[in-house]
Amino acid sequence: MDDPSVDELLMGDPSSSVLSDRLLSDQEALTESRSYTRLMDADLRARLQLRRPTSSRTISNKSTENGFSVWDIRNLEYATEVDDNLMCPICHSPFVSPAALKCQHIFCRQCLSEALSHQQDNKTCPTCRRPTSSNSMVALPKVICRMLEELRVKCPLAFRGCNEIIPRGNVQTHLDRYCGYEEVLCPSEDCDQYLPRRLAGKECLHEPLPCPDCGEEVSLLNLNNHRMGSCKVAEIICTDCSSSVPKSMYEDHITSCMETVLKCTASKYGCDFTAKRSVMQEHIESCALVKLAPTIALQNDRLGEHARALKHLQQKNAVHEAFLDTVKDTLATIASADLATSSLPSDSAAPFDSPLSHLLSLHEALREEVSRVSAAVSDLDAKTDTAFLNSSLRAKEEAAHRDAVLAQLRVQLQWLVSSRLQGIHAARAGAGALGISDTRRNSNDAESSSARPLPSTRRGSDGLGNGGREKL
Amino acid sequence: MAGAFASRRLQRELPKLQATTSPGIKLVSATDLQEWLIDIQVMDSAHPLYAGQTYRLRFRFSGKYPIEAPEVMFIRATAASCWDQKPRSIPMHPHIYSNGIICLDLLDKAGWSPVQNVESVSMSLQSMLAGNYKNERPEGDEVFVRTNTQRPRDVNFEFHDDDC
Numbered sequence: 115m116d117d118p119s120v121d122e123l124l125m126g127d128p129s130s131s132v133l134s135d136r137l138l139s140d141q142e143a144l145t146e147s148r149s150y151t152r153l154m155d156a157d158l159r160a161r162l163q164l165r166r167p168t169s170s171r172t173i174s175n176k177s178t179e180n181g182f183s184v185w186d187i188r189n190l191e192y193a194t195e196v197d198d199n200l201m202c203p204i205c206h207s208p209f210v211s212p213a214a215l216k217c218q219h220i221f222c223r224q225c226l227s228e229a230l231s232h233q234q235d236n237k238t239c240p241t242c243r244r245p246t247s248s249n250s251m252v253a254l255p256k257v258i259c260r261m262l263e264e265l266r267v268k269c270p271l272a273f274r275g276c277n278e279i280i281p282r283g284n285v286q287t288h289l290d291r292y293c294g295y296e297e298v299l300c301p302s303e304d305c306d307q308y309l310p311r312r313l314a315g316k317e318c319l320h321e322p323l324p325c326p327d328c329g330e331e332v333s334l335l336n337l338n339n340h341r342m343g344s345c346k347v348a349e350i351i352c353t354d355c356s357s358s359v360p361k362s363m364y365e366d367h368i369t370s371c372m373e374t375v376l377k378c379t380a381s382k383y384g385c386d387f388t389a390k391r392s393v394m395q396e397h398i399e400s401c402a403l404v405k406l407a408p409t410i411a412l413q414n415d416r417l418g419e420h421a422r423a424l425k426h427l428q429q430k431n432a433v434h435e436a437f438l439d440t441v442k443d444t445l446a447t448i449a450s451a452d453l454a455t456s457s458l459p460s461d462s463a464a465p466f467d468s469p470l471s472h473l474l475s476l477h478e479a480l481r482e483e484v485s486r487v488s489a490a491v492s493d494l495d496a497k498t499d500t501a502f503l504n505s506s507l508r509a510k511e512e513a514a515h516r517d518a519v520l521a522q523l524r525v526q527l528q529w530l531v532s533s534r535l536q537g538i539h540a541a542r543a544g545a546g547a548l549g550i551s552d553t554r555r556n557s558n559d560a561e562s563s564s565a566r567p568l569p570s571t572r573r574g575s576d577g578l579g580n581g582g583r584e585k586l
Numbered sequence: 587m588a589g590a591f592a593s594r595r596l597q598r599e600l601p602k603l604q605a606t607t608s609p610g611i612k613l614v615s616a617t618d619l620q621e622w623l624i625d626i627q628v629m630d631s632a633h634p635l636y637a638g639q640t641y642r643l644r645f646r647f648s649g650k651y652p653i654e655a656p657e658v659m660f661i662r663a664t665a666a667s668c669w670d671q672k673p674r675s676i677p678m679h680p681h682i683y684s685n686g687i688i689c690l691d692l693l694d695k696a697g698w699s700p701v702q703n704v705e706s707v708s709m710s711l712q713s714m715l716a717g718n719y720k721n722e723r724p725e726g727d728e729v730f731v732r733t734n735t736q737r738p739r740d741v742n743f744e745f746h747d748d749d750c
């Protein structure tokens with residue numbers, strides 16, 4: 115990686131299977147259109163010549179020096195979630211030219227050789243620690259490699275705006291031929307600058323022209339950036355109120371334009387009220403769902419917490435099961451090894467001529483170890499099961515509790531509304547006699563606090579909720 | 587190129603660690619890709635040594651993580667600096683020195699495997715605590731703590747017993 119050859123730069127990817135696949139597809143394209151190919155070749159050669167003086171420089175991950183994108187297959191962003199079974203346990207990314215060991219554990223070839231070279235003398239599989247060696251790596255079947263190269267990735271130039279989603283194996287082809295955001299040589303004969311492929315027509319876009327707003331000299335390529343950035347005169351028309359706003363004020367305007375149509379803040383909880391910003395405040399003050407929103411959000415949070423706890427327990431369970439399998443495997447290997455030694459008691463060709471009794475005692479010790487381990491595993495299993503039961507029980511209880519609280523809240527709301535109505539009636543009846551209506555309201559309040567035990571129950575339930583969370 | 591591989595791997599671990607929040611394991615801080623703090627608790631509420639206690643682990647990653655093991659140790663913290671306003675101490679354990687250095691083969695050069703990750707190491711330490719009922723420090727703790735000037739990763743433990 116530190117000193118890439120020209121070939122590597124062109125292909126971008128050192129893996130040979132990808133390379134050959136790509137060569138094949140390249141050849142097909144070649145026969146399709148000879149003139150186009152000749153053009154491309156000329157282009158590549160031109161770029162290569164430009165590239166040469168800098169090719170000894172070390173390559174940073176997304177460098178685009180001289181308009182020639184260099185990318186790293188391990189930095190690609192995947193467009194869809196990739197199955198966990200296709201993830202390398204060392205780099206936590208989908209396999210890149212995977213290799214398998216005798217124990218059937220699979221890693222990226224590069225990850226595996228790095229891991230093995232870091233081990234001292236006795237090389238072991240990073241996953242199961244069975245003895246192995248660097249030259250016992252086996253490449254996976256072609257069909258699997260091809261499937262991996264079919265995984266959909268985002269274009270490495272997504273950070274410049276390219277939205278293409280392409281198979282992993284086609285990234286270089288995409289950059290070399292199609293990506294509109296890759297820099298290509300300016301089509302003009304007299305210009306040696308670069309521009310994005312999507313803007314490359316027949317003319318040079320690098321010649322300076324006066325900006326229509328301020329008159330400053332800007333190249334056509336940068337005009338848009340200039341009008342959105344450094345130009346001091348340009349104005350932008352608001353799409354909501356269609357007034358023309360100076361560019362520097364635009365940010366403030368779009369967050370306060372009274373004509374902008376907004377959704378109610380509780381829209382995700384089911385309120386489908388929409389209105390212009392000028393009347394929204396009025397709605398928010400009266401919307402029941404806005405008032406309930408914090409409670410609902412809290413409830414959602416807790417549900418999420420429980421789901422996560424559940425998922426974690428399932429994962430733990432899977433780990434235990436896998437471990438149990440390894441233990442069973444080891445047991446089987448020991449048993450077969452034991453059989454082999456007892457059936458061939460005088461094998462003089464054996465590399466280790468250790469006494470049988472020693473082997474037997476070793477075996478006995480191992481058996482003990484294994485039984486201890488399996489006891490521990492079953493113990494853990496039991497613990498996991500009870501923890502799982504407890505947590506789901508708690509979740510059910512809490513859900514029931516929350517339902518009750520919600521019902522109480524509804525009653526309280528109704529009561530508040532009716533008491534407010536009563537207050538309004540009273541105010542109307544005693545119009546002018548302010549002092550009287552005030553005392554009456556006070557007496558109403560006193561009545562409410564003595565007749566309604568609601569606030570205290572609510573506090574109680576909150577306390578219980580906090581207690582549950584602290585335990586987590 | 588040093589560290590790019592480590593950063594990439596840690597960037598992939600971070601969201602998972604933030605999302606799963608395994609019971610008793612809590613990411614406290616991961617301000618950069620070099621040092622993370624994790625709080626762990628033993629989930630056994632009847633444990634005679636660790637029930638109701640929270641301990642703080644400090645992970646330090648070299649540029650060669652996960653090929654190289656992270657440096658992991660317990661650290662102290664004052665109550666004021668913790669989210670639950672409780673201080674962090676060094677748990678009593680026959681394989682944990684009173685300066686927080688842990689004697690665990692999993693974290694040793696020879697015992698480490700790159701398929702381990704921050705969460706799996708935290709879980710291993712959690713169960714290492716849960717399985718211990720001895721209220722003691724390793725042999726020679728005082729001398730070790732007084733004389734050790736090495737960083738934890740450079741300490742060469744002679745694993746004096748098999749379950750170390």
Ligand SMILES: [Zn+2]
Nearest residue numbers: 202205222225
């Ligand atoms: Zn890998």
Ligand SMILES: [Zn+2]
Nearest residue numbers: 217219239242
């Ligand atoms: Zn293996």
Ligand SMILES: [Zn+2]
Nearest residue numbers: 269276278293
């Ligand atoms: Zn693209």
Ligand SMILES: [Zn+2]
Nearest residue numbers: 300305318320
């Ligand atoms: Zn030009």
Ligand SMILES: [Zn+2]
Nearest residue numbers: 325327328345
């Ligand atoms: Zn201008």
Ligand SMILES: [Zn+2]
Nearest residue numbers: 352354355371
């Ligand atoms: Zn407007």
Ligand SMILES: [Zn+2]
Nearest residue numbers: 378385387401
């Ligand atoms: Zn509403």
